[in-house]
Amino acid sequence: MSEETAPADLSRRNVVFAGLGALAAGVLAACGGGSDETSAAGSQTTPTTTGATTSSAPTTTATPTTATPTTATTAPRATTTTLAPTPDCVDDDDVTPAQTEGPYFKANSPERTDIRGDAAGTRLRLTGTVVTTSCTPVARALVDFWQADNGGNYDNSGFGFRGHQFTDAQGRYVLETVVPGLYPGRTRHIHVKVQAPGGRILTTQLYFPGEARNASDGIYNKECEIAVTEAANGRNGAFTFVLS
Numbered sequence: 001m002s003e004e005t006a007p008a009d010l011s012r013r014n015v016v017f018a019g020l021g022a023l024a025a026g027v028l029a030a031c032g033g034g035s036d037e038t039s040a041a042g043s044q045t046t047p048t049t050t051g052a053t054t055s056s057a058p059t060t061t062a063t064p065t066t067a068t069p070t071t072a073t074t075a076p077r078a079t080t081t082t083l084a085p086t087p088d089c090v091d092d093d094d095v096t097p098a099q100t101e102g103p104y105f106k107a108n109s110p111e112r113t114d115i116r117g118d119a120a121g122t123r124l125r126l127t128g129t130v131v132t133t134s135c136t137p138v139a140r141a142l143v144d145f146w147q148a149d150n151g152g153n154y155d156n157s158g159f160g161f162r163g164h165q166f167t168d169a170q171g172r173y174v175l176e177t178v179v180p181g182l183y184p185g186r187t188r189h190i191h192v193k194v195q196a197p198g199g200r201i202l203t204t205q206l207y208f209p210g211e212a213r214n215a216s217d218g219i220y221n222k223e224c225e226i227a228v229t230e231a232a233n234g235r236n237g238a239f240t241f242v243l244s
Helices: 005-045 051-056
Strands: 123-132 142-146 162-166 172-178 189-195 201-207 227-231 234-243
Touching: 142 172, 162 172, 189 234, 201 234
Parallel strands: 123 234
Antiparallel strands: 123 172, 142 162, 142 189, 189 201, 227 234
16 A cells, blocks of 8 residues: 555544544434433423322312202191080080979979989989070079989888989089889889079970880870990980070
């Protein structure tokens, strides 16, 4: 190799080496720069899972719901009103029928509600009211009872099974007695006189339903039957006197 040729070859090699060095430097620079971008891009596209994530999604704050009280619909209760006893006076056109006094009435009987005393017989408690034809109770009405005893006998020497009383402010009366006995020609009955204060006297008789002799008794009147129910110690009866 000549001296002229050697420098030329050396220059060519230097150029090649310089080019290779520049290329390597470019590659290294490119690799180093790409790593930084990738790192930066990764930090932008991949959010850190912190409280920021919660803030990025709109947070819905639940508004407290106030429960509306349900009002139960309850039917109004019926008001219970206590009324005074109403007389059993449906047909106010009909007064209690008058009946014969009979031969055994005695005036001036004792004032009492119990005419039974210690006498034998089926106990009878008779209750009721004295009213007008308009069903108005008659207070202080005189009610005078007399009857035969359990054996069908009247006390004509004394006042056995005889007594009078006065109705209370509501026209009520009560009589403690026994079921009267039978005697020839008559069915079971109780005599009574009723008089409102200052009014006329009603004389009548009371009868028992279902008695065999009712059909054959010429004085018997069904309108004068008392309502009878059985009781533990005897019978209960009820009758309303209607005065004209």
